[in-house]
Amino acid sequence: MHASICDLLADIVQNSIEADASLIRISFIQTDDMLSVEVLDNGRGMDEKQQIKALDPFYTDGHKHAARKVGLGLPFLKQMVDLTEGIFSLRSEKGKGTDVSFTIDLSHIDAPPVGDIVMTLTGLFSYPSESEIIFRRVFARGGEHDEYEVEKSGLLEVLGDLNTVGNLLLVKEYMQSQEAAVEDVHHRVR
């Protein structure tokens, strides 16, 4: 089981990467206790039959692992959303792309913690792939609001590569400063 929302997110974004998406948009919108996440990609997409199969934990499309008998990313996510009485949606069109969205109440007793956004995004930005990844984070609470957006291409342009220790730590630092500003809103309104 994935311990946090971020872990579930990492799994879904990896699906987009493996679907050969050239653009993956992640939005992570937190308003008071509600969290809405969307992963939208322009990868190879799925037809209706595949979409139903994708939610079956015992199905995998064979791209990742020829011998694999399970595909757990989407089933884990749907399970978490069902347990927390949230809303889950999977929309896809073959040849066009896929959109995985969910909205949950973080104060629900079964809601997992949000997790480590900084490290998760650092990992996703540096995961070997040609895909552009754009991460948009919004945080609103009690009338206060803050947001930021980070693009993988922007980081790559400034740093040159995203796989040496030095550069990965810089990505982490950059992400930390974005999240810290969001955390400020959180604390100001407490």
Add this chain to the structure above:
Amino acid sequence: MAKMTLQELRKLRDSKKTEIQKRDLSDKETQIIVGMGTCGIAAGAKEVLDTFLTQLEVHNLNSVVVTQTGCMGLCYVEPTIEVIAPGMPSVIYGKVDPEVAKKIVEEHIIHKRMVSEHVFDRPSVDIIKDGGK
């Protein structure tokens, strides 16, 4: 705290580059691959990745390449990582947690000694007998 801009990130990177005076050039050939498939994520591979980054920096090994891959097929011993270091056989370590990651940096990467109890995909037996030397 103000959000860092890309310009500031660029400045930070440039300043860190000039800070590094004496650098062991061989650390550029060292590569660590962290398994980040569903099994890895669920087992805590993210924390392991984080530990490698901080530990390598502590030892000034900022040019080591750290990448990720999907599942390596060793789900039962996740988190798994592969280490490719000059002068050492390529090794896949399993059941890696932050403590073990620290050990791998100190023993395997710096002292060129394998952390035998965590090796899961091994090179030939005689190399293990010699203690990885």
